Amino acid sequence: MTTAFPPGRSLRSPKFAESAKVALGMPQLRSNLAHATGTIRGKRATVVGELDDWESLRDAAAAIKADVQHRMPELAVAFERKATEAGATVHWARDGAEANRIAARITREAGADEVVKVKSMATQEIELNEHFEAEGLKAWETDLAELIVQLAEDRPSHILVPAIHYNRTEIRDIFKGRMSDAPTGLTDEPAALAEAARLHLRRRFLSAKVAVSGANFAVAETGSLVVVESEGNGRMCLTMPRTLISVVGVEKLLPRFEDLEVFMQLLPRSSTGERMNPYTSIWTGATGGDGPEDVHIILLDNGRTDVLADEVGRQALSCIRCSACLNVCPVYERTGGHAYGHVYPGPIGAILAPQLEPGRHDDLPYASSLCGACYEVCPVKINIPEVLVHLRQQGPHHVGEKAAMGAAEAVMARPRLWRAALGAARFFSLPWRKRGSVRRLPWPASKWTVSRDMPVPPKETFRDWWKERER
Amino acid sequence: MSRIGLFITCVNDALYPQTPKAVVAVLERLGYDVDFPQAQTCCGQMHANSGYRKDAAKLAKSFERTFAGYDAIVTPSGSCAAMTRDQYPDLTGTDIGDRVYELSEFLLDHAGVEDVGASFPHTVTYHPTCHGTRALGLGDKPLRLLRAVDRIELVDLPEADQCCGFGGTFALKNSEVSSAMLDDKCRHAADTGAEYLAAADNSCLTHIGGGIGRVGGPRPIHYAEILASTT
Ligand code: SF4
Numbered sequence: 001m002t003t004a005f006p007p008g009r010s011l012r013s014p015k016f017a018e019s020a021k022v023a024l025g026m027p028q029l030r031s032n033l034a035h036a037t038g039t040i041r042g043k044r045a046t047v048v049g050e051l052d053d054w055e056s057l058r059d060a061a062a063a064i065k066a067d068v069q070h071r072m073p074e075l076a077v078a079f080e081r082k083a084t085e086a087g088a089t090v091h092w093a094r095d096g097a098e099a100n101r102i103a104a105r106i107t108r109e110a111g112a113d114e115v116v117k118v119k120s121m122a123t124q125e126i127e128l129n130e131h132f133e134a135e136g137l138k139a140w141e142t143d144l145a146e147l148i149v150q151l152a153e154d155r156p157s158h159i160l161v162p163a164i165h166y167n168r169t170e171i172r173d174i175f176k177g178r179m180s181d182a183p184t185g186l187t188d189e190p191a192a193l194a195e196a197a198r199l200h201l202r203r204r205f206l207s208a209k210v211a212v213s214g215a216n217f218a219v220a221e222t223g224s225l226v227v228v229e230s231e232g233n234g235r236m237c238l239t240m241p242r243t244l245i246s247v248v249g250v251e252k253l254l255p256r257f258e259d260l261e262v263f264m265q266l267l268p269r270s271s272t273g274e275r276m277n278p279y280t281s282i283w284t285g286a287t288g289g290d291g292p293e294d295v296h297i298i299l300l301d302n303g304r305t306d307v308l309a310d311e312v313g314r315q316a317l318s319c320i321r322c323s324a325c326l327n328v329c330p331v332y333e334r335t336g337g338h339a340y341g342h343v344y345p346g347p348i349g350a351i352l353a354p355q356l357e358p359g360r361h362d363d364l365p366y367a368s369s370l371c372g373a374c375y376e377v378c379p380v381k382i383n384i385p386e387v388l389v390h391l392r393q394q395g396p397h398h399v400g401e402k403a404a405m406g407a408a409e410a411v412m413a414r415p416r417l418w419r420a421a422l423g424a425a426r427f428f429s430l431p432w433r434k435r436g437s438v439r440r441l442p443w444p445a446s447k448w449t450v451s452r453d454m455p456v457p458p459k460e461t462f463r464d465w466w467k468e469r470e471r
Numbered sequence: 472m473s474r475i476g477l478f479i480t481c482v483n484d485a486l487y488p489q490t491p492k493a494v495v496a497v498l499e500r501l502g503y504d505v506d507f508p509q510a511q512t513c514c515g516q517m518h519a520n521s522g523y524r525k526d527a528a529k530l531a532k533s534f535e536r537t538f539a540g541y542d543a544i545v546t547p548s549g550s551c552a553a554m555t556r557d558q559y560p561d562l563t564g565t566d567i568g569d570r571v572y573e574l575s576e577f578l579l580d581h582a583g584v585e586d587v588g589a590s591f592p593h594t595v596t597y598h599p600t601c602h603g604t605r606a607l608g609l610g611d612k613p614l615r616l617l618r619a620v621d622r623i624e625l626v627d628l629p630e631a632d633q634c635c636g637f638g639g640t641f642a643l644k645n646s647e648v649s650s651a652m653l654d655d656k657c658r659h660a661a662d663t664g665a666e667y668l669a670a671a672d673n674s675c676l677t678h679i680g681g682g683i684g685r686v687g688g689p690r691p692i693h694y695a696e697i698l699a700s701t702t
Contacts, residue, residue, distance in 0.1 A: 016645070017644065017645050017646075017647070017648075020645060020647060020648050021647045024647050024648065024651055330633055330634045330636070330652050331645070331648055331652075334648055334651045334652065335648060365522075366640075366641065366644050366645065367645060367648075368638065368641065369601070369634050369636055369637060369638025369641045369642075369649065369652070370520060370601070370602075370638050370639070370641070371601035371605070371634035371638065372601055372602070372605035372606055373601070373605070373632075373634070375605070376605055385606070386557075389519065389520055389522070389558075392520070392521060392522030393519075393522045393523075393524040394522075395522060397522060397523070401521075402523075405517075405518055405521065405523045405526055406523075406526060408517075408518070408526075409515075409518060409523070409526035409527075409529055409530060412481065412512040412513040412515075412530055412533075413512070413529050413530055413533050415509065415510040415511070415512055418481075418484075418512045418513075422484060422485055425485060437681075437684055444643060445643075447642070447643040447644075447646040448642060448643060448646070448681070450646055450650065451646075451649075451650035451653060451654075451681075451682060451685065452642075452650075452653065452678060452681025452682050452684070452685070453680070453681045453684035453685065454677075454681060455486050455487075455677060455680070455681070456486075457485055457486055458486065458487075458488050458489075460488060461484065461485075461488050462479055462483065462484060462488035462491045462492060462507075463484070463509070465488060465492060466507050
C-alpha cells in the first residue's frame with residue numbers, strides 16, 4: 001500500500017516546496033490525482049455550461065456573502081435567537097480548543113464515549129477527532145472517503161474527496177488490512193467497497209447516542225442549519241442519535257432562507273459536478289419525536305473575525321468549500337493536498353490558511369503560478385489571484401530576495417541605468433551567443449536551468465534598431 | 472490622428488527585438504504611426520506579483536510618466552497589459568491601463584481589422600497564456616487573427632488552457648512543480664507535430680521554449696511575428 005505521506009508527519013512543516021518535491025516523486029499519487037481531478041473538471045464544466053444564468057448566480061452569491069461579512073455580528077445574534085427559540089442550544093467558541101471542550105462536555109453529559117460524524121471541514125480544522133481521542137472519547141467518521149482516511153491513519157488531502165490520493169485498489173487494501181469486519185474476498189469494485197463500508201457503518205449508526213456535524217449554511221432568518229451531502233450517511237447521523245452537536249464557522253451564515261436558492265444551484269454543480277446532490281438536510285432546532293431531541297450548535301470563530309478586518313483578504317470567508325478551485329489548480333493536481341500542510345489545501349488553502357493562522361503558512365501564497373483558473377471557476381467569485389498577491393505583499397520577505405528586487409527596481413526606474421544593464425547583459429552573454437541559449441547557470445538561476453534553457457540577449461536590440469531607422 | 476505609443480516590455484527589450492519589430496511592421500502596414508518612447512522600462516509586474524508593492528508602485532509611476540501623452544499604448548504582452556489595467560489603479564490610482572491595448576485588442580477592438588494581410592505557410596499550434604486569456608479576458612482574439620492569416624495551418628493544442636508553469640518567480644520558488652507543469656505543456660506541444668508554438672507573451676514562451684530546448688518540439692514564436700510575416 002502506498003500512503004501519500006508517512007503517517008505522523010507533522011501538520012506544521014515542512015514547507016510547501018519541500019513537501020511538493022516529495023509528492024512529485026510519487027508517480028501513483030500523481031496519476032491518481034490527475035485522473036480524479038480531470039474527471040471532475042469535465043463533469044463540472046458540462047453541468048455549469050447548462051445554466052445560462054451561471055454568471056448572475058455567481059454575482060448574486062458573491063453579493064450575499066459580502067453582505068454577510070458586513071453584518072456578521074448582527075446575523076450571528078439573529079441566528080442564535082431563532083435557533084434558541086426553536087429549541088437548540090447555541091454555544092460560542094472563540095477558538096478550536098474551546099469548541100472541542102464544549103463538544104466533549106456535551107458528549108459526556110449525554111452519557112456517551114463515542115460519536116458518529118458527518119463529514120465536516122470545521123471539525124477537521126479544529127482537530128476535533130484528535131482532541132476527543134486525547135480525552136478518551138472516540139469520533140467515528142461516516143463519510144466513505146473520511147472513513148478510508150481514518151482507517152489508514154492518514155490525513156485528508158482534498159476538501160470534498162479526502163481520499164482522492166488513493167485509487168480503488170489501495171482502498172481495498174486499507175479495508176482488508178484495517179477494517180475488522182471487512183468481507184473476505186473483497187474486490188476493488190466501487191460497489192463492493194461501498195457495501196463493505198455500509199455494513200461496517202450501519203452498526204455504528206444504530207448504537208450511537210451522539211452525532212457531530214458541521215453545516216454548509218446557517219440561516220439567520222430562521223435559525224436553520226443545512227447539510228449538503230451525497231451518501232446519506234449524513235442524514236443517518238443527523239436523524240438517528242438523540243444528541244446532535246453541529247460545529248459551524250460564523251462565515252456560514254446566510255441572511256435569508258431564500259438565499260439558499262442561489263447556493264443550492266451553485267454548490268452541487270461546482271463540487272461534484274451534479275445538477276443536484278442526493279441529500280440535503282435542513283433542520284431548525286429540535287422537533288419532538290422527530291430527529292435529535294438535544295440539539296447543540298457551536299458557533300466557531302477560530303480566527304475568522306480577524307480575517308474580516310482585511311478588506312481584500314476577507315473574500316476568503318465567502319468560500320463554500322466546493323473544492324472546484326482545487327480540481328482546476330495545476331499546482332494542486334501535481335502535489336496533492338498534503339503538501340500544503342493545512343486542512344484547507346489548494347488555492348483556497350493558500351489564501352485561507354495564512355489568514356486563519358497568521359505567520360504560520362507564509363509560503364502558501366507562493367504556491368501558485370497565478371494562472372487564475374481558480375477564480376474562473378469559483379462559484380462565489382473569490383478573486384484568489386488577487387488575494388494571493390495581496391498576501392505576498394503583506395508577508396515577510398527573504399533578505400536576499402528583497403535586496404535583489406530593490407536593486408532591480410532601482411535600475412528599472414531609471415531608463416539610463418536600465419539601458420546600461422541591458423548592454424552589460426549582452427556583453428556578459430557573448431560567449432553563448434553562437435549557441436543562442438544557456439544550459440546551466442549558477443544558483444539561484446540554476447532553479448531555472450534545471451529544466452529550461454535560458455535565451456541569450458540578441459546582438460541588436462529593438463532600441464538600436466529603432467534609433468537606426470529614426471535617422 | 473491619435474498618438475500610439477509602443478510598450479515593448481522589459482522581456483522583449485532584453486531578449487526579443489523581433490517581436491516589437493513585428494508589432495511595428497503590422498501597425499505600419501495598417502497605416503498607423505507608432506512611437507517608441509525611449510524612457511520605458513518595466514511595468515512592475517514581477518515586483519507586484521512577488522510581493523514588492525512599493526517597488527512596483529515606483530515602476531508604475533514611471534510607466535505613467537513615460538506614456539502620459541499617448542492616446543493608445545500598444546503592447547505585445549497580455550500579462551503586462553493586465554498588470555496596468557488590474558493592478559495600477561490600486562497601486563497608484565492611475566487609470567492609464569484603460570488606454571493600454573494588447574496587440575490583438577488593438578487590432579480587433581480599436582482598428583476593427585481581423586485580416587492583417589499576413590501570410591505564413593507553416594503549421595502552428597497556439598497556447599492561450601493565462602494572464603492574457605483570464606486576467607485580461609483576451610478570449611480567442613489572437614487566435615482569430617491567426618485564423619485570418621493566409622496559408623497558415625492551425626493545429627489544436629491538447630489541454631491548451633493549462634498553465635505552462637511559468638508564473639514569474641514561481642518558476643524559481645517552486646521550481647519542481649513548475650517543471651512538472653512545463654513537462655506536460657512541452658509534451659502536448661510536441662504531440663501536435665506543429666512547426667511553431669505561438670502565444671501572446673514572450674515570458675511564457677521563454678519558459679516553454681526553454682523546456683522545448685531540452686526535449687524537442689515546435690519552435691516558440693510570438694503571434695505578432697506571424698502577423699508580420701508576408702512570405
Ligand atoms: S474558494 Fe471558491 S472554488 Fe475554492 S472551494 Fe471555496 S467556493 Fe469553491
